[in-house]
Amino acid sequence: MKATFYFLIFFLSVALPKLTAQTKQTYFIDLQITNSANKTVKDAKLQVFSLSKTFVADKHGKIILNIPSGDYIARVSAQNFKSKDIFIGLKKDTLINISLTSIYGGILIEEVQVKGRILDKLNNPVAGLERLDKTTIEKIPALLGEKDPIKALQFLPGVIATSEGSAEINVRGGGNDQNMITLDEIPIYSSTHLFGLFSTFNPLAISSTILYKGDFPSNLGGRLSSVTSLTTTDTLTKTIHGEADLGVATAKASLSVPLPHLKSSFFLAGRRSYYDLLFKTFGKGNTDIFAFQDYNFGWIYQPNTKHKFKLTLYNEQDAAGTTITEAGFLKGSAEKKQSVVALSWKYRLNNQWNNAVNIYSNEYKSSLAEEKRNAVESYLYNFNTAIKDIGVKNTLAYTSTKINSFAGFEAIRHSFMPTKLTGDEQGEYFNFKNIQDGTAIDFSIFAGTLVELGTNSKLSLGLRNNNYFIRQNAYHSLEPRLSFHYSFNNSSSIKISYSKMTQSILRLTNPGLGLPQDIILSANSFNKPQTANHFSLEYVKDFEFDKEKFTFSLQPFYKNTHHIVSFKDGFDTRSLMYGATYKGDSYSDVITTGKGSAYGLEFMLEKRTGKLNGWVNYTYLKALNQFDNLNRGLAFAPLQDRRHSLNFVANWRISKNWNVGFSWMFISGQPVSVPKSIFLPINPDYASGKLQVDNNTPYFLEPGERNNVRMKPFHKLDVTSAYNFKLLGLDATLNLGFYNLYSRSNSSFYYIGKSSSKNTTTLGKPVLKSVSLFPIIPSASLKVKF
């Protein structure tokens, strides 16, 4: 009886349909499976229960089957989608469209705007690479609420600000003149506004900021210590959108406009400080100006999937000065201007081969002027420094599953005008150039390849050959770039790299905040191109804790530098202008060359997910420089030798509308030169030849070792809060923040002053004084998106 029952079941379920099928007519079912955005779903499955068969969709999301007429119940499923059961009453050839819904809820949208990118440090083969996206930058508290892509880098391991409030950076013990900063791959010569307080990059215009600290691909070069690559958007927009941001210091806005009929779109961004506008409105008497502004324009044209063109225009300028028109005319001004024009063309030859060419021009000018015209005096002194680049860079890349390679060249024509003093004095015109103008050709060829060696390791090999021609001098360098990446498993990897870098362009700049008078010089027979050798190691570990994702990285590094440049004692940039006690008539008067080294260890722990996310990092650094003409030839710690730095950055998403950001920064004190001893100020009376003690002048100083004292450690806590709300139907964000919340008196600089003493038997006591510029500073800004 039992056997009969089992036979019956088998017959009904298996044999009967087959038997009946043999007797029925068959029809086609054309099943198209899509998602809620009407895009095809690959690898979808159709399971027909009564047939005990499963059919798999092709790459177009289509399943075609030919089955007998009849009624069927079937299930359509796909990974990451909710399954759907359907009833099919098949009586003729049938076309069925099925739309699946994502298991993550909501609907799938056709295209997403990427607002945040997590750098996959684990699998990225480049050691010491850091990336900050626009969203991350916006969440980091900032001085005066001015979100800044360069200042945001200062919260990363191995990167510190040159001084408090400065937008200049030191990377792994390198000088601030050793950083290459590029905008859409175009080298930028001045990256700060307002005496260094802000970077020249409008955060609304920058979509991505990438920092290379020690492992440099061979298509990058030209500076010793780092490459910061900032990019504006390079994707076609499909809707008109933009942002406007009104802050304490500046107003800024951006606008993206699609031009679909032209297969293109463009964006505009601008930023302007408005102190000068306030003064024009409310100020009386003298005409003062103190302003900076920058503008970005990008036009993207993509006629098809093979070609993409991008035109980039960038202009930034600073102007500071005053004009007094009482009793004649007196004008003093400091101005700076930088203009960039670039056209890039990306051409996809096929699925493996791509070519990118970028033609650009960059012009940087800076001037410091004083003009006076009245009945008694008439003069104009106008100091100028400038450089103009015209460059072209072409990169051909090959990409496959096992190997990625590229090769190309970069040619730049630099036109230098390092120092020029023009003007007139009492009717006599003058025109001095204590360092002659010049033209240099900077030509590099490069190639690199990334090869997968088995499943766990990748080897990157690169070579850059730089050839620098200035007057009769030619300098050639070969720069190997090697790195090896090994994955221990799915959660940990190690990278090791070596890079050599060469720098032929010098940017003489004063330490700390100062006049915007960076002087751009060329390498020459006196100061040969600087070189650096970088060795980097990086261990990365991804792990989960309490269902949250973390990334831990540890990066030891070492680098040595040769032919690096420093001002001689007594000199700074003013020495190449006028009015300085120590004047320079040539390179050798002002600067001297030497060598340096730096090593350290960087540690970083990132929490990448959750309502509370952020990172903590610590860097140990030791840097030493040695110049034959400085410090009696003994090695000394340069200004950027900041032994310990520690950063906490946290972002807490309290609710859909509230976001709070915290950052705490600690940096060991900067080395400074403090006198060893003092002695009485004795001066000659030139009339009588006698000596006299002048108590009204400062003590004479006996210099000590260079940078022999550390300034007190720097630390601060910044907070920012963002509240999202609707303003006239638009998405708006109100940012409120505090810089240096506990108002620590961090030292901007030290100087030798006198203490006041009421004791007549005691001499006024010479003391070391610290000056702090930035107490607690509140900020507020309102941003509207449309």
Added chain:
Amino acid sequence: MRNIKTKFAPALCLILISLSSCIREEIIPLSRNGQSKIVVIGFLTPAPQIDIYVGRSQPFGKLDYQPIDFTEPNAVVKISNEYGSVKVLNSNSSNPSIYSCSQTDFPIIAGKKYTITVTGDTGTINASTVVPPQVAYWKTAVLSGPQEDLYYTFSGSWEKIAEHNDVDYGVSIKTNGKALDLKTNEGINKVNNLYTVKRDVFLGNSQTIHVTLLTRDPVFSAFSRKTDLTVEVFENLKSSAFSDIISGFKGVIPDAGNISGGIGVFGSYLKDTKILNK
């Protein structure tokens, strides 16, 4: 030529008032116990007498300084010339740290080399100078003004002494018996072989100024530039105004001097003085 920073400094101050009003200063304690050294300062020139200062330095960072800390009592100061003549200098009664002798007994002559030997409690130092062989003379010296009813402008020029490249020049302006400014290198510019100087002068009630053109040996010249820079930095920073801070000197003050085993300078100079009236 003037220092341009002073002209737009008011604008910076006004605009950055929110920052400058927040500038905070504090004294940084230093725990340093350096040794004091003998200090010798002397500038030889043909004049009625020779003065040499001998004192002591004090470690920077001490809690307090008393005048006596800077003295080097009972020093023995000898000066000699290239012919072997030696003269012992005597401590000055009004200032015991200054040792003097009359040039009637020991004349200073242009172009000659002199050596000083000072023996103190901590040892002996030696230093030498060669007096410039030739003096540069004023080619032009003009006092114009007043400008804006406030100050006068002194303009002068002179030609480089062609045969002597190892000398340098300075200018000192004095009124009412007092130097207007200790900085002797300020406002000097050179075009080919012609030097010019221009300075603003606040005369007050005085009717005349004494302008002295100094022809100095390299040691004195280097020392004077160092002290000029020290004064400039001191003046720039004592107000701690934001504009001064950003436009001030950012480098390292150099060492200068030729006192082996000690500190200071033993140099020499010649001079040409003109008296100018308002």
